[in-house]
Amino acid sequence: MDDSDSYWTAVRATRLRIADLLEELAPAEWEQESLCRGWRVRDVAGHLALVPTITTWDMVAVAPRARFSPDRINTVLARRHGSRAPAELVTAIRNSAGSRRTAKALDTRNALFDAIVHGQDIALPLTRRLPVPAEHSREGLRRVWEMGWPFHAKRHLAGFTLRATDTDWSAGDGPEIAGPALALLLLLTGRTACLDALRGDGADRLKSSSANH
Structure with a gap:
């Protein structure tokens, strides 16, 4: 997986598998705590829906509220976008699954492991399987x-x-x-x-x- 096409094919496949899993969840499962500390399943979904479309300005805009902490900025945005309806989040993840972009302040080299790990953050606490090659x-x-x-x-x-x-x-x-x-x-x-x-x-x-x- 040395070339970018292979990398982004893997990212797309991972995002689509997560969308498939989310589509199966019962309403109560969306509210459960994920493995990502302080994030519910819906917050993780919000993060995954946002990453391919986020801009640096989106991050700057919430920085004062998050006391300029990168971790808190991430959490504020995840919770904000995680408040959307489950069907809307699933659609957003599907629609941007093949996107190769993110905010300039972030790094697209993190896209694959971010999706893999956050997929497990959702699946494991719900005792669901989300296989990863x-x-x-x-x-x-x-x-x-x-x-x-x-x-x-x-x-x-x-x-x-x-x-x-x-x-x-x-x-x-x-x-x-x-x-x-x-x-x-x-x-x-x-x-x-x-x-x-x-x-x-x-x-x-x-x-x-x-x-x-």
Whole structure:
């Protein structure tokens, strides 16, 4: 997936799978908490509907209210757009699934992992499956491992070897954390929901640490 056409084909497919899932949800499921802290399922959907059409001005306009914090700006916009009717959100995600743009202040290299991770933020708390091809998750792993802010995965997981068992990706040095690329991607982006899918001495340490908090 080295060329941009392949990348954006993967982004489009991921967005459309999320729209398919959202279309199946009962009204109560839209109000449930997602894996993304402080966001309901509908807020995550609002974020996904907004990303391909957002402008830098949209972000600047809410910055004072969000105290100029990028995380709070993201949350304000997600909640605002998540307040739309479910059918409207599904349609918006479908209509912009093939879009290759976003705000100039953002980075289109994040589009794939953003969609993958937020799709799981919706699916996992609802105990629904949203399959992701391992090679798509691998692209997400490569990007998140190298990007630094906001996840700082390389720093937070320093001292561990991470290895995908379903595709060709590994990084780091130390006790091993091994498992499906999707589970590792969720770990790198701060989610612990897939810890049970990970194996190795490093994974055992993480599980022990998580149980003690």
